[in-house]
Amino acid sequence: MRRKLTILLFSVLFLIVASCSRNEPFDPKPQPEPEPLIEYACPKADDIYKIYPDTFFVNPTGLYIIHENKPIKLTYTDEFSTTFALFTCEGKFDNRNMTVNSPLSWKIKTADQEPREVVYANQGVIQIKQVLLPKDIDRILTFKEGEKMEYSVSLLNFKEDVIQTSKITFIYKKDLQP
Numbered sequence: 001m002r003r004k005l006t007i008l009l010f011s012v013l014f015l016i017v018a019s020c021s022r023n024e025p026f027d028p029k030p031q032p033e034p035e036p037l038i039e040y041a042c043p044k045a046d047d048i049y050k051i052y053p054d055t056f057f058v059n060p061t062g063l064y065i066i067h068e069n070k071p072i073k074l075t076y077t078d079e080f081s082t083t084f085a086l087f088t089c090e091g092k093f094d095n096r097n098m099t100v101n102s103p104l105s106w107k108i109k110t111a112d113q114e115p116r117e118v119v120y121a122n123q124g125v126i127q128i129k130q131v132l133l134p135k136d137i138d139r140i141l142t143f144k145e146g147e148k149m150e151y152s153v154s155l156l157n158f159k160e161d162v163i164q165t166s167k168i169t170f171i172y173k174k175d176l177q178p
Contacts, residue, residue, distance in 0.1 A: 039093060047089050048096055057176050071177065083126065101163050104156065
């Protein structure tokens with residue numbers, strides 16, 4: 001019995017001595033400052049998401065948005081195009097985290113109220129070319145300067161219930177260059 005206690009005591013002492021080091025003791029790393037929550041003003045009070053960009057400019061040289069008063073040309077090819085982003089609306093951060101408010105598909109209606117097939121989203125967003133088809137671009141290119149085409153876009157959840165409906169506007173602007 002005495003021998004077992006001696007072995008136990010030496011084992012504990014050995015662990016204490018082995019765990020000591022000449023370096024300073026380990027202090028936990030300071031926590032980084034939390035990133036600020038960024039929310040965006042939305043056109044309708046009950047919206048959870050702001051679709052960005054929601055206004056496009058079309059001309060023979062391409063598809064553009066205006067960011068910080070500068071035109072930016074977007075990628076639009078047969079294989080790939082720029083994607084939409086979904087931003088959280090002001091005061092809706094908690095609503096966004098509910099499963100029922102998670103957009104898995106987009107339902108698109110053209111300016112003529114022509115319904116299109118439901119487009120399934122990758123992480124909530126889709127490519128611009130899935131909303132604006134080449135035939136739509138050809139049509140917009142026949143518009144007069146400043147003429148608009150508005151699409152209605154509904155974000156759908158896993159049950160294909162409408163989370164919200166937003167507008168996306170395409171404007172013909174002849175002399176826009178990056």
